[in-house]
Amino acid sequence: MPAKKLNLRKRYELLTRGMGWETTHQDMDDVFPYDSFEGIKITDWDKWEDPFRLTMDAYWKFQAEKEKKLYAVIDSFAQNNGQTNLSDASYLSAIKLFITGVTPLEYGAHRGFAHLGRHFRGDGARIACQMQAIDELRHAQTQIHTISHYNKHFNGLHDPFHQFDRVWYLSVPKSFVEDAMTAGPFEFITSISFAFEYVLTNMLFVPFMSGAAYNGDMATVTFGFSAQSDESRHMTLGLEIIKFMLEQHEDNLPIVQRWMDKHFWRAYRLLALVSAMQDYMLTNSPLSWKEAWDVYFVENGGALFEDLSRYGLKMPKYHELATAEAEHLSHQVWSVFCLLGNATGFHTFLPTEEKMDWLSEKYPNTFDKYYRPRFEHWAKQKEEGTFQYLAALPQLCQVCQIPMIFTEVETDPMQLSFRVSEYKGDKYNTCSDGCKDIFDHEPEKYAQAWLPVHQIFQGNSGGATIPEVLEWYKFAPEDGGDYIGSQDHARWQEWKGADDKVKQA
Amino acid sequence: MSIEISAKTIQPVRLSYGNLKERFGDKKPASRYQEAVYDVQPTTNFQYLPIWNTKHELYDKSKTAIVMEDWYSFADPRQYYYGTYTIARSKQQDVAEHNFSFVDKRDLFDSVPEEVKQAAREILVPLRHVEWAANMNNCQITDECYGSNFSTLAMFNAMDRLGMAQYVTRLGLLLDGNEETSLDAGKQAWMEAPEWQGLRHAIEDMFVLDDWFELMVAQNFVLDGLVFPLLYDRFEKKLTVEGGATIAMLTEFMDDWYKETVRWTNALAKVTAKESEANQELLSKWTNKWTDRLVGALEPVAAKAFGADGIEQLTKVKEELLARLTKSGVTGLKRS
Numbered sequence: 001m002p003a004k005k006l007n008l009r010k011r012y013e014l015l016t017r018g019m020g021w022e023t024t025h026q027d028m029d030d031v032f033p034y035d036s037f038e039g040i041k042i043t044d045w046d047k048w049e050d051p052f053r054l055t056m057d058a059y060w061k062f063q064a065e066k067e068k069k070l071y072a073v074i075d076s077f078a079q080n081n082g083q084t085n086l087s088d089a090s091y092l093s094a095i096k097l098f099i100t101g102v103t104p105l106e107y108g109a110h111r112g113f114a115h116l117g118r119h120f121r122g123d124g125a126r127i128a129c130q131m132q133a134i135d136e137l138r139h140a141q142t143q144i145h146t147i148s149h150y151n152k153h154f155n156g157l158h159d160p161f162h163q164f165d166r167v168w169y170l171s172v173p174k175s176f177v178e179d180a181m182t183a184g185p186f187e188f189i190t191s192i193s194f195a196f197e198y199v200l201t202n203m204l205f206v207p208f209m210s211g212a213a214y215n216g217d218m219a220t221v222t223f224g225f226s227a228q229s230d231e232s233r234h235m236t237l238g239l240e241i242i243k244f245m246l247e248q249h250e251d252n253l254p255i256v257q258r259w260m261d262k263h264f265w266r267a268y269r270l271l272a273l274v275s276a277m278q279d280y281m282l283t284n285s286p287l288s289w290k291e292a293w294d295v296y297f298v299e300n301g302g303a304l305f306e307d308l309s310r311y312g313l314k315m316p317k318y319h320e321l322a323t324a325e326a327e328h329l330s331h332q333v334w335s336v337f338c339l340l341g342n343a344t345g346f347h348t349f350l351p352t353e354e355k356m357d358w359l360s361e362k363y364p365n366t367f368d369k370y371y372r373p374r375f376e377h378w379a380k381q382k383e384e385g386t387f388q389y390l391a392a393l394p395q396l397c398q399v400c401q402i403p404m405i406f407t408e409v410e411t412d413p414m415q416l417s418f419r420v421s422e423y424k425g426d427k428y429n430t431c432s433d434g435c436k437d438i439f440d441h442e443p444e445k446y447a448q449a450w451l452p453v454h455q456i457f458q459g460n461s462g463g464a465t466i467p468e469v470l471e472w473y474k475f476a477p478e479d480g481g482d483y484i485g486s487q488d489h490a491r492w493q494e495w496k497g498a499d500d501k502v503k504q505a
Numbered sequence: 506m507s508i509e510i511s512a513k514t515i516q517p518v519r520l521s522y523g524n525l526k527e528r529f530g531d532k533k534p535a536s537r538y539q540e541a542v543y544d545v546q547p548t549t550n551f552q553y554l555p556i557w558n559t560k561h562e563l564y565d566k567s568k569t570a571i572v573m574e575d576w577y578s579f580a581d582p583r584q585y586y587y588g589t590y591t592i593a594r595s596k597q598q599d600v601a602e603h604n605f606s607f608v609d610k611r612d613l614f615d616s617v618p619e620e621v622k623q624a625a626r627e628i629l630v631p632l633r634h635v636e637w638a639a640n641m642n643n644c645q646i647t648d649e650c651y652g653s654n655f656s657t658l659a660m661f662n663a664m665d666r667l668g669m670a671q672y673v674t675r676l677g678l679l680l681d682g683n684e685e686t687s688l689d690a691g692k693q694a695w696m697e698a699p700e701w702q703g704l705r706h707a708i709e710d711m712f713v714l715d716d717w718f719e720l721m722v723a724q725n726f727v728l729d730g731l732v733f734p735l736l737y738d739r740f741e742k743k744l745t746v747e748g749g750a751t752i753a754m755l756t757e758f759m760d761d762w763y764k765e766t767v768r769w770t771n772a773l774a775k776v777t778a779k780e781s782e783a784n785q786e787l788l789s790k791w792t793n794k795w796t797d798r799l800v801g802a803l804e805p806v807a808a809k810a811f812g813a814d815g816i817e818q819l820t821k822v823k824e825e826l827l828a829r830l831t832k833s834g835v836t837g838l839k840r841s
Contacts, residue, residue, distance in 0.1 A: 003609070003682035014678065014688065015671045019637035021696060025709040034557045056668030057598040064595030067588040081515050107545045111564075111656060114647035117663070127667065130644060134660050138587040141541040144522075145588075148540055152517035159523040165550050178552040181563055450550045474523060487518075495515070 012053045017046075020123045032121045038184035040256075041249035045122030048244055051236035054131065063138070066226050070142060073222040078149045087215040087283040089154065089492035090483045094211060094281040095220065096156040096346035099147045101173045101273060102204070104164040106140035108177035109133075109192055116185045125244075128237050129189070135230040139223075146223045154488050156345045156479040163345060166461065167473050168393075168452040169273070169337075171401045175449060176270045180263070182445075186245065187259050193238035195263035195316075199304065201231060202296040203271050207278040210286040246311040253312050262441070264316035265434035269400035275330035276337060279359065280351060288362035293326040318434040324409045327363055331371040332405045338378065342389040343466060345475050347483035350379050370413055382482075393453045397431035399438045399446055406431050423447055528577070541586030543577055545653035566651050569718035571777060571784050576652035579776040582768045590661050594668070597758055604754045605675060613751040614679060621749035622680055628740060628810045629756070630677045630691030631701055635732060636670035638708045642724040649717035658769060662725065665766075669759055676755045700809045703802035707795075718777075722791040725770050728799050730826040731819070733763035735803065739818055740810045771833050778834035789837040792830060796823065796839070 006014070023031050035042075054062075076082075086092070113133035120126045151157040164170050180191040209224035211217075245252045275289035287295075297319075305315045334348075341348035351359060356375065359367045381387035394403035398421075408415045419436040421428045423443035430436040439446045455461050462472025470480075478487045519526070524544040525535035551562045561568055566576070585593070608614065614622070643663035647656050677687040695701050708728075714720045737760050741753045778785045800823050807815035827838045 003679075004684055006678070006683050014685065015674050018688065018692060019633050019670050019674070021634065021692070023709045023712065024696075025706045026713050031709070031712045037557070055671050056664060057602065057671070059664075060591050060594040060598050060668070063587075064591040067591055071588055084515070104545070104547065107653060108547075110660070111546075111648065114644055114656070114660060114663075118641055118644040118648050126641075126644075130640075130663060130667065133644075133647065134587070134664055137657060137660055140545060141587045144540050144545070145537055148522070151522060152519060152534075153515065155518075157522075158519060161524065161544050161547070165547050171550075171552070174547070174550075175552045178563060182553040182555040182557075184557060445553050445556070448553045450552050455550070491518075 008053070012050070012055065015055050016050070016127055017123055028121070032119055034119045034185055035121050038186050038255065040186045040245055040252050042121070042245075043248055045120075045125065047248070048122045048124040049240060050124050050128060051240040052128075052131075052233045054233075059131065066229070067138075067142075070222055070226045071145075074146055074149070074219060077219045077222075082218055083150060083153050084495050085216040085218070089488045090347060090349055091215045091217065091281070091283045092150060092154050092156075092488065093346035093348070093483070094208070094277045095147060095150060095217070097273065097277055097281070098208060098220075099143060099157055100160040100163050100167070100345060101170055102208075103140055103143045103147075103160060104170075105173055105177045106136050106143065108181060110136035110140060112177070112181045112188050112192065115181070116189060119185055125241075128240075132193075132234055132237060135234065138230065139227050142223045142226065146219045149219065153491065155476065155486070156347070156488075158476075159474040162474050166452070167345065167475075168343065168396075168456075169402075171396075171450065171452045172270055172273060175399075175401050176266055179266060179445075186241075186255075187263075189238075189241050190245075190256060190259040191263035191266070193234060194242050195260060196267045197231070197234045198238035198242075199264060199301055199316075200267045200271060200297070201235065202300070203292055204274055205231065206296065207274055207287070207289075207292055211278065211282045214284040214286045215282060242308070242313070243311070246308075246313065257313060258441070260313065261317040262438050265318055265322075265432075265438065266400065268322050269397075269402060269431075269435065272329055272333050272400075272402060276333035279330035279362075280334040280355075281346075285358070288359075289330045290326045290362060293323065298323060317437070318432075321410065321432070321434070325406070327366040328370070328407065328409050328413060331359075331363070331367065332407065333402070335371070335374060336394065336403050336405045339390045340394070341481055343470060343475075344480045345473070346479070347481065347486055347488060349483040350375050350382065366413070393456060395429060396451050396453050397435050398428040398449055398451070399430050399435035401449065401451060402431060404429065404431050536584070537588070538581070538584040538586050542581075542654045542657050546651070546656065564651060568649050568651070569716050570787055571718040573651075573777070573780055573784075577654050578780070579654065579773055581654070581658055582772050583765065585661060586657065594665070597761060598668075601672060601755075601758045604757060605679070608679065608751055608754060616748070617751050618748045621744050621747050621752070624744060624747075624810070625676070625749065625752050626680055626687045626690060627694065627698075628736060628806065629673065629752070630680070630687050631695045631698075632732070632736065633670045633673040633677065633688075633691065634695045635704070635708070635728075636666045636673060638712070639724055639729070640664075640666035640670060642711060642720055645712075646717050646721055646724075662766070665762060669762065672756070672758055676752070679755070700805035703804075704799070704806065707798050707802045718787075719791045721773075722788065723795040723799075725766075726774065726830065727792060727795040727826070729763065729766070729770075730829070731799055731803055731822055733759065734825065735807060735819060735822045736810065737763065739822070743811065767829075771829065774830055774833040774835055778836075785834070785836065788830075788835045792827075792835055793837075793839050796827070 022028060110133050113129045113136060117126050117130035117133050120129060147157060164174055180188045183191070205224065209221060212220035212224065242256065245256050278285060278289050278292065305313065337344055338348045338350065356372055360372065378387055396403055404416060404418060406417045407413050408417050417432055419430045419433065421430065421436060421439050421443065428439055428447065430439055452461065456469055462468045483489055520531050520533065521535040522540060525539050528543065529535060529539065546564055548564065555561070555563060640663050643659050643666055646659040647663055650656055650659055674688065677691060678685070680687040695705060711720060711723050714723065737756055741756060745753050774788065778788050800819060803819055804816060807819040811818045824840070827840055831838055
């Protein structure tokens with residue numbers, strides 16, 4: 001008897017649906033206890049459309065092929081000392097920030113999506129989240145393997161996971177992902193899949209990967225490209241979940257809009273670190289933060305929200321401010337890293353003349369006016385031997401945990417932006433209206449924040465002096481400070497010759 | 506790359522990440538397995554309590570009663586990280602794919618006696634729901650467990666179970682030429698046929714277990730330790746004798762998978778039991794509790810599968826399981 005023909009869609013449906021069942025011995029609300037308390041109303045999980053149709057056999061096959069190719073490149077990179085082909089060893093500050101700040105986020109996403117992969121009531125949504133959970137694990141592991149070779153030849157890459165839990169600037173990514181993970185499942189997926197992966201991922205991915213390509217870092221380029229096909233699945237999931245929530249019930253719109261506003265701002269503040277990487281850490285920058293923002297957020301993001309307006313979803317609150325800040329962000333962030341370069345796990349360096357000219361060109365309204373004089377002043381001080389790192393620890397924003405360095409760019413770019421909220425008799429400082437709104441909506445959550453600077457003052461970070469704290473971070477003395485004169489620099493010169501042009505001052 | 510540079514030997518300044526140097530010394534570079542699974546999970550200074558479980562930190566050792574001085578004292582004998590895992594499964598799925606297309610192309614099902622096909626419909630097809638539940642339970646373990654070593658293993662296991670649920674589904678479709686009647690009948694049996702209700706009840710109770718390590722014992726030690734040897738091994742052999750070798754070809758993946766997976770559950774049982782008297786007692790208590798419950802639940806399934814021989818087959822499988830766990834150091838198990 002000839003078998004009945006099954007089209008691909010039907011076949012996929014049979015392989016992913018109908019295996020779950022309505023439990024009768026346990027209440028479904030006990031089996032799935034977390035998917036209703038946030039107030040999102042799902043009337044029919046069967047309306048879920050899988051954003052990608054992958055059965056496990058196909059998944060194993062495709063992913064194994066990608067892994068074989070990736071590891072062949074990683075092996076060859078190590079065997080041929082690919083690190084000697086970088087544009088400059090100072091470039092690795094970006095990779096040091098990446099493995100300490102981004103790789104742990106991949107692991108967090110792995111666990112967060114596993115939580116959703118178990119706890120969403122809909123079979124299709126669970127499978128999609130499980131696929132992402134294992135992909136995120138892949139990204140963490142391939143990044144560790146790729147960067148492992150750099151760790152063998154450079155400082156500052158040796159203890160990323162210990163540092164993620166402790167270091168003052170790494171609480172920015174840590175608090176970001178833990179914020180999402182400690183929220184309910186629908187908020188988590190809105191934060192990670194939509195606000196971060198769909199709306200803003202290009203702001204992370206493109207600068208890092210094209211930055212790597214521009215600076216001879218073939219290892220990072222390879223894992224980046226290898227991850228990209230996973231990322232495109234993840235982005236599709238982000239869009240699907242938003243549409244699904246908005247189509248299921250009209251009451252979901254205000255909740256989703258509030259999450260969108262919150263997590264857009266949260267993710268945007270996290271990306272402030274990327275802006276500094278992009279404009280300052282890269283020896284050769286493929287595009288400036290401002291250019292990236294204009295293309296990936298203003299243009300592409302604008303079109304996306306135009307498309308979503310039929311569901312009633314509006315552009316995230318304070319997006320105009322983020323666009324106005326684009327001319328200032330990287331300069332402000334890199335300045336604070338330079339001032340605290342004695343307490344970073346990567347090398348800092350002042351922009352060269354050539355770099356400053358590039359910045360003037362890319363930031364015609366702001367760089368020469370506000371930031372060039374600052375860097376030139378510090379350069380002069382360094383020459384004279386009078387430059388001093390900040391003696392005091394910076395105050396951190398209670399929400400994004402970045403030092404309070406941002407300014408009132410719309411009115412007076414030299415005026416610090418500073419907001420205060422009160423909760424149970426205590427005052428809490430935030431860096432912006434965006435962060436203040438987030439605090440004020442859930443003060444009981446953000447009052448719990450583990451702020452690294454507060455913890456140092458309370459004696460919970462290894463001691464009262466900077467060397468004690470750095471030791472507790474497992475920052476070796478040779479990990480931070482100026483690039484020029486560092487062990488990394490000396491090693492680079494040993495390979496490339498001492499007369500190799502100094503690319504970073 | 507210039508020839509001179511590539512010809513140079515460049516001495517590394519360190520061989521491994523710091524955490525691995527502390528664990529394994531710095532005589533030689535850490536393996537990819539070690540790099541991938543050790544110490545990646547955050548351990549301290551959590552920012553906020555989960556609003557969905559304010560009794561525990563985001564990652565919290567106290568989510569199970571099992572106490573380990575070091576949750577990384579256990580190593581996977583297969584040394585799986587994502588790359589080695591997907592490459593291994595990719596090879597297995599190649600074989601499975603070949604078997605499925607071979608059966609399909611040669612119409613091998615035409616020569617399988619109808620009673621054997623019916624037995625496969627009644628006993629094997631409902632297992633897609635059992636694998637689906639195993640997927641949920643291992644996802645639960647991935648969510649709740651402690652340490653990146655554990656979450657990696659549980660995640661791979663969860664995806665394996667989804668894959669096997671899909672292979673059983675394909676078997677069901679082949680059985681009736683894609684008419685879906687076998688899948689529908691399997692679901693109905695799972696929900697209503699008396700022989701499956703004890704197992705379904707037990708599995709639904711597993712869905713709401715508080716302690717993820719108890720779930721680990723119930724699902725991956727006990728239930729798998731009964732179902733795979735009983736139904737994918739012994740029952741398949743019976744079908745083969747009766748003219749159903751074709752069916753065994755289509756479930757080869759499961760048989761191989763179990764033989765491989767039991768290596769890590771054995772290793773896990775061993776390390777956990779060895780850690781302390783208290784752990785050993787918990788493992789014994791949970792193993793006894795779930796062995797009683799699940800053997801009872803599987804009795805009618807075994808009777809349906811093997812007829813008069815069913816209880817004896819199940820008893821043998823149970824004996825093997827308990828002997829294996831005892832050998833791994835889980836003592837105090839009730840043998841009869």
